[in-house]
Amino acid sequence: MADFILRALAAGLLVALIAGPLGCFVVWRRMAYFGDTLAHSALLGISFGILIDINLQLSIILACLAIALLLVKMESRHHLATDTILGILAHSSLAFGLVILSFTDVNIDLMAYLFGDLLTVTTQDLLWIAAGVVAALIVLAFSWNKLLTITLHQELAQVEGLNVGRMRLLLMLLIATVIALSMKVVGMLLITSLMIIPPASVRNFSNSPEKMALSASLVGCLAVCGGLLASFYFDTPSGPSIVLSAAVLFMLSSLFKK
Amino acid sequence: MERDKTLLQAQHISMAIDGRQILLDINLQINEKQIVTLIGPNGAGKTTLVKVVLGLMKPSAGTVTLRKNLRIGYMPQRLHVDNSMPISVKKFLQLAVHAKPELIEKVLDEVKALHLLHSQIHSLSGGELQRVLLARSLIQDPELLVLDEPVQGVDISGQAELYALIASIRDSHQCGILMISHDLHLVMSATDEVICLNQHVCCHGHPEQVSNDPAYLELFGKKQAAALAVYAHNHNHSHALDGEVVNGEMLNGDHSGHKHG
Numbered sequence: 001m002a003d004f005i006l007r008a009l010a011a012g013l014l015v016a017l018i019a020g021p022l023g024c025f026v027v028w029r030r031m032a033y034f035g036d037t038l039a040h041s042a043l044l045g046i047s048f049g050i051l052i053d054i055n056l057q058l059s060i061i062l063a064c065l066a067i068a069l070l071l072v073k074m075e076s077r078h079h080l081a082t083d084t085i086l087g088i089l090a091h092s093s094l095a096f097g098l099v100i101l102s103f104t105d106v107n108i109d110l111m112a113y114l115f116g117d118l119l120t121v122t123t124q125d126l127l128w129i130a131a132g133v134v135a136a137l138i139v140l141a142f143s144w145n146k147l148l149t150i151t152l153h154q155e156l157a158q159v160e161g162l163n164v165g166r167m168r169l170l171l172m173l174l175i176a177t178v179i180a181l182s183m184k185v186v187g188m189l190l191i192t193s194l195m196i197i198p199p200a201s202v203r204n205f206s207n208s209p210e211k212m213a214l215s216a217s218l219v220g221c222l223a224v225c226g227g228l229l230a231s232f233y234f235d236t237p238s239g240p241s242i243v244l245s246a247a248v249l250f251m252l253s254s255l256f257k258k
Numbered sequence: 259m260e261r262d263k264t265l266l267q268a269q270h271i272s273m274a275i276d277g278r279q280i281l282l283d284i285n286l287q288i289n290e291k292q293i294v295t296l297i298g299p300n301g302a303g304k305t306t307l308v309k310v311v312l313g314l315m316k317p318s319a320g321t322v323t324l325r326k327n328l329r330i331g332y333m334p335q336r337l338h339v340d341n342s343m344p345i346s347v348k349k350f351l352q353l354a355v356h357a358k359p360e361l362i363e364k365v366l367d368e369v370k371a372l373h374l375l376h377s378q379i380h381s382l383s384g385g386e387l388q389r390v391l392l393a394r395s396l397i398q399d400p401e402l403l404v405l406d407e408p409v410q411g412v413d414i415s416g417q418a419e420l421y422a423l424i425a426s427i428r429d430s431h432q433c434g435i436l437m438i439s440h441d442l443h444l445v446m447s448a449t450d451e452v453i454c455l456n457q458h459v460c461c462h463g464h465p466e467q468v469s470n471d472p473a474y475l476e477l478f479g480k481k482q483a484a485a486l487a488v489y490a491h492n493h494n495h496s497h498a499l500d501g502e503v504v505n506g507e508m509l510n511g512d513h514s515g516h517k518h519g
Contacts, residue, residue, distance in 0.1 A: 028343040149353045152339060156394075159312050159332040159404075160355040199342070206344045207378065 007126050008118040009228055012242065014133040015182040016194065016220030021140055021213035022178055023195030023220075025171060027203075028151050033083055034071075035192045037090040038172075039179050041067040042188045043097035046113060050104050057128055057180045064176030067093055116187035116239030119231070125184055132181045136174055143170060148209055185224075186239040194220065197246040201253040219249055262325050263290050265402045265434045266311060271320035273306055280306045281317070282458040286436075288402065293428055293435045295445050295465075298455035299477060304438045305335065307455065308406055311436065324402075331400030331433075333391045335407050339379050347374045347382070347390050356398040365393040368430070369423060384411030388420065396427065403427070405437035409444070417441075421448040442469055442478075 026035050045063030049056040067089055074085050101108065109117070121129075140147075149157040150167045158164045175195075182191050198219040199212060206212035226249075227242030266288045273281040280303045288294050296304045309315040311322055312332060324330075339345060351362045366372045371389040374382065382390065388408060395403055408424060409417040425448040428435055439445045442452060446465040453462040460473035468474050 024343075028340050030340065145353055148345075149355075151343070152345075152350065152353065153334055153337055155309070155312075155314050156332060156334050156337075158314060159330060160398075162355065203342055203344065207346065208349055209343060209345055212344055 004119055004121070005228070005232060007121045007123065008238065009224070011121045011126050011129050012118060012185050012224035012228060013221050014129050015178070015185045016198070016224045017217050018133045018136050018140070018178055019182065019194045020198045020216030020218070020220045022136070022174055023197075024199045024209065024213045024216055025147060025151060026175070026192075026195050027199045028209075031175075032192060032196050033086050035175055035179075035195055037071070037086045037093075038064040038067060038176055039188045039191045040090040041093035041097075042179055042183060042191075043113060044093045044100070045097075045180075046108075046183075047097040047100035047104070050106050050108070051100060057132070057183075060180035060183060061173075061176045063093070064179055065173065068172040068176070112187070113183065114187050114189050115237060116183070116185050116190065116242075118185050118228070118238040118242075121184055129181050129184070132177055136177050136181075139170070140174060143167065144210075147171060186242055190239055190243045193243045193246065194223075197243070197250050198223065201246075201250040204253065219253075220246070223249055264288075265290060265325050265328060266436070267323045268307075268311055269321050269323075271307065271310055271317045271322070273303070273310060273315070273317050279457060281310070284320070284455070284459055286311070286453065288434045288436055290401075290434055291428060291432055292451065293425070293437070293449045294451045294453060295442075295449040296436070296438045296453050296455050297440065297442050297445075297468075298460075302456045304455055305406055308404055308436065308438060312404060329398050329401045331395035331398065331403045333388075333395040333403070333405045333408055335438075336410060337379075337387060337391055341380065345379050347371075347377050347379060350379055350390065351394055351397065354394050354397040361397055365396040366390075368396060368427070369393045385413065385416040385420070388412055389423075392420075392423075392427075396431065399431060401433050403431075403433050403435045403437075405435065407438050407440065409439070417444055421445055424448060442474070 026032055041063050042060045044067075045060035046056055048063060049059030071085060071089055074089075075082060078085065112120070146162055146167050147170075149160070149162060150164050154164055178195065179188070179191050182194060186194050198216040201219050202212055202215040206215060223246035224242050226245030228238060230236050230241040230245065231238040264287060266286070268284065268286040271281055271284040271286070284307060286294070286307070296307065298304050306315065310317045312330065313322070347366070348362065351357060351366070363372060363375065366375060369389040369392050371386060371393060374386055374390065379387070379390070388411065392405070392408065395405070405424065409420050412420055421444060424435065424437070427433070437445070442465065446469070449465055451462065452465050452468040454460040454468055454471070454474050454477060456477055460477060461468055461471040463471075
């Protein structure tokens with residue numbers, strides 16, 4: 001098989017490994033729209049990264065964090081529902097990113113950022129993704145119980161001595177990292193689905209948070225394999241094919257309700 | 259030096275949120291092995307006071323002093339676990355910050371819920387869930403237990419049972435307890451001191467005493483208090499529907515007009 005397919009497969013599987021467990025938190029904490037907003041702000045990161053010429057993964061993470069912090073500030077200031085504020089932030093940051101892009105003289109392939117371009121993953125991309133995923137998995141494993149505790153009851157966690165603010169920030173940082181890493185795989189418009197569809201598919205078959213997280217990783221990997229196969233044989237775009245195969249797995253899982 | 263018998267002392271606590279007065283000049287003290295119950299209508303500021311005491315909220319004025327290195331067990335008003343999260347009682351208790359494996363079965367047994375160890379949190383009834391929450395608050399052998407409406411969602415017969423359990427926990431753990439309750443009569447036998455709260459402390463004292471206090475009767479209506487002997491005395495303020503003290507001269511919350519026993 002061609003090298004580019006193997007690189008694509010490796011990159012996809014790596015991202016699926018971390019997207020599953022982290023996506024569980026997105027589902028448990030009802031943060032799907034939050035994840036989507038961060039993903040939209042990734043384009044802002046890319047534009048700034050190109051403008052001031054820094055590493056794009058890094059600039060995506062920074063942009064996501066900036067938007068997340070802005071959200072926290074706005075929530076305490078305005079009497080608006082969170083989904084309204086998220087909507088404002090998501091689309092303004094996307095628009096801002098597109099406007100800034102028009103100031104740069106670089107001609108970029110916007111579609112690749114929006115929907116992923118897995119088949120063009122370079123060896124260097126792959127190394128970045130591998131390093132990022134391993135780091136994120138280690139951090140997630142070490143903070144797993146603490147993140148579960150703040151998810152179950154924030155105030156109880158605080159009375160028991162956890163620094164809730166720091167844990168929430170860590171969770172946002174992890175989500176931002178995964179968004180940056182999976183940009184090449186499924187693109188910013190489809191990233192959230194890679195985080196929420198696998199956990200949603202396995203909920204009914206899990207009786208512990210850990211089992212749900214591990215099986216979500218597994219379903220994510222299956223979706224990546226299925227999507228890439230489809231992409232290879234039917235010449236369909238890789239990112240959307242992966243998301244579609246995840247959706248098919250979700251539908252199959254709801255047929256086999258426990 | 260003798261050990262300090264005072265677990266917690268809150269002095270002159272006031273709290274205003276968005277310009278609305280929630281708490282007004284509240285003093286509260288809890289000693290070792292003492293059960294203090296906060297009662298009051300909805301919106302009286304009971305939960306806010308508990309959050310201030312726990313350090314979860316910063317009061318607009320006043321100070322909270324805890325005994326040094328005080329171990330606090332906290333049972334929140336309710337636990338809402340999103341349906342998407344599968345979790346067993348065992349895992350839930352394991353997540354307590356100081357949980358050791360042998361402790362989990364011990365505290366569950368203490369609240370008579372050991373049979374629930376492997377149940378999913380989502381499958382528990384209201385009363386069972388409250389017992390599991392109570393068990394979690396016991397894990398680090400607290401010196402002070404703070405219970406926010408421990409009988410919420412529990413049927414009447416279960417409520418009395420749960421209060422009896424709480425009283426027995428005070429004896430077995432030798433801890434002080436601060437709890438919120440809706441119903442004075444159910445907690446009467448299991449409490450040493452009652453504080454009737456409606457933004458300010460309306461009256462406080464032994465349960466029998468409070469149940470006869472006109473301030474209490476006014477807050478909760480004569481119907482609930484009908485079975486109890488009533489003695490009359492003047493008190494110099496009344497409450498509007500939102501609990502605001504209508505008579506302006508009482509704004510410092512001082513009840514010089516009351517007789518507390």
